[in-house]
Amino acid sequence: MKLSESNTMVNLATAFASECQEGAKYQFLQIKAEAEGYENIGKICQEHSTNEMTHARIFYDYITNDGKDCVSNIDISAGYPFKSGTLIQTLKLVSGDELNQATVIYPNFAQIAKDEGFEEIGKKFELIAEVERSHYLTLEQLYAKLEKDCLYNSEKAIQWKCTECGHEDTKKTPWQICPICRAKQGDIKIPLQF
Ligand SMILES: [Fe+2]
Ligand SMILES: [Fe+2]
Numbered sequence: 001m002k003l004s005e006s007n008t009m010v011n012l013a014t015a016f017a018s019e020c021q022e023g024a025k026y027q028f029l030q031i032k033a034e035a036e037g038y039e040n041i042g043k044i045c046q047e048h049s050t051n052e053m054t055h056a057r058i059f060y061d062y063i064t065n066d067g068k069d070c071v072s073n074i075d076i077s078a079g080y081p082f083k084s085g086t087l088i089q090t091l092k093l094v095s096g097d098e099l100n101q102a103t104v105i106y107p108n109f110a111q112i113a114k115d116e117g118f119e120e121i122g123k124k125f126e127l128i129a130e131v132e133r134s135h136y137l138t139l140e141q142l143y144a145k146l147e148k149d150c151l152y153n154s155e156k157a158i159q160w161k162c163t164e165c166g167h168e169d170t171k172k173t174p175w176q177i178c179p180i181c182r183a184k185q186g187d188i189k190i191p192l193q194f
Contacts, residue, residue: 003062006036006116011109012059013074018101019056021080023049032087035189037109037140037186038151041087044190048135055128062121068115088146098192102133134194141192152185161189 003009026049033041043194045091063071106129113122145151152160152174160174161167174188 001082001116003118005066006118008109008113008116009063010074010076010117011061011112011125012121014076014078015106015109016056016059016063016080017076018080018105019052019059021078022094022097023052026052029090030086030088032090037184038087038149039184039186040190041091043163044138044142048138051131051135055131058124058128062124082113088143091139091143091146095136095143098132098136098139102129102136106132137194138192140191142190145190151190152188154191159194160191160192163187163189 026045030042030045030049033039033045035084061067063074081093081097084090085093106125110122110129113119113125123145154172157171159168159170162178162183164183164187165178167178167180169175174185176185177183179186
């Protein structure tokens with residue numbers, strides 16, 4: 001089967017559109033987080049945005065055959081949501097979208113690609129689904145910590161790190177102002193578990 005005549009081509013276009021809007025949404029979320037003093041969450045959003053745009057480029061390269069082909073139009077129903085809210089609400093909403101992509105959409109696209117004989121594309125959908133799952137796990141922990149107001153609290157002493165100067169200290173609650181560079185609490189790297 002030719003890629004141009006396959007369902008996989010439509011799925012690649014859908015995934016490309018989806019990744020682009022996710023890249024943009026993470027940038028909006030970064031602005032929201034930074035405005036509330038959470039530079040650390042902003043940095044995570046920035047990293048996720050870069051990841052999504054890289055995924056978009058990978059799908060784009062398949063669609064255009066590494067830039068050798070031009071495709072004038074692919075009709076898609078992207079099916080992605082337009083939702084927003086407070087920082088916590090948005091983290092929760094985006095996290096749900098990531099989970100859906102990781103566990104439903106991309107595994108489905110991977111199976112279709114393999115059934116149509118596009119083994120490599122199928123594998124790529126599977127690998128990218130794993131990244132989306134890691135995005136989901138990150139956001140899930142962030143909104144849970146924000147919701148419980150324990151972003152900077154730990155039941156036992158843990159190592160905290162300033163993302164600006166690299167200062168580290170092991171305790172239950174970290175500094176308000178970094179003793180070395182005077183960076184804010186919002187610059188402390190948030191400890192996450194995977
Ligand atoms: Fe992605
Ligand atoms: Fe993602």
